[in-house]
Amino acid sequence: MPKLVKVYIQQVLIGFALSAVFTAILVYFNIGNLQRLVFGSSDGLLGLFLIFFFNGLVFAGVQFAIRIMRMGYEDDDDDDDRGTPVRAEWAPVPVRSK
Numbered sequence: 001m002p003k004l005v006k007v008y009i010q011q012v013l014i015g016f017a018l019s020a021v022f023t024a025i026l027v028y029f030n031i032g033n034l035q036r037l038v039f040g041s042s043d044g045l046l047g048l049f050l051i052f053f054f055n056g057l058v059f060a061g062v063q064f065a066i067r068i069m070r071m072g073y074e075d076d077d078d079d080d081d082r083g084t085p086v087r088a089e090w091a092p093v094p095v096r097s098k
Helices: 003-028 031-039 044-074
Strands: none
Touching: 003 031, 003 044, 031 044
16 A cells, blocks of 8 residues: 555544544533533434534544645754745846836
């Protein structure tokens, strides 16, 4: 399996684990009276699953994006010159007016 696919699967699992913790905190602390809505309705568990699932999609996407953006910086921690140095030379530029 390619390394990028392994990284993607790992980040998706981390994102859905974070979503499970986040959803549990929402229900436990009764944010927005969610606990009563979930356990007091016949469709409450479906709503709870949808909150978990869609938060999982968001958290997994953010996890993967952060991991991909940090990949270039993992190998060269001792190297401080990242990127091309910019040399600014200020010179007057003539502008003609009509």
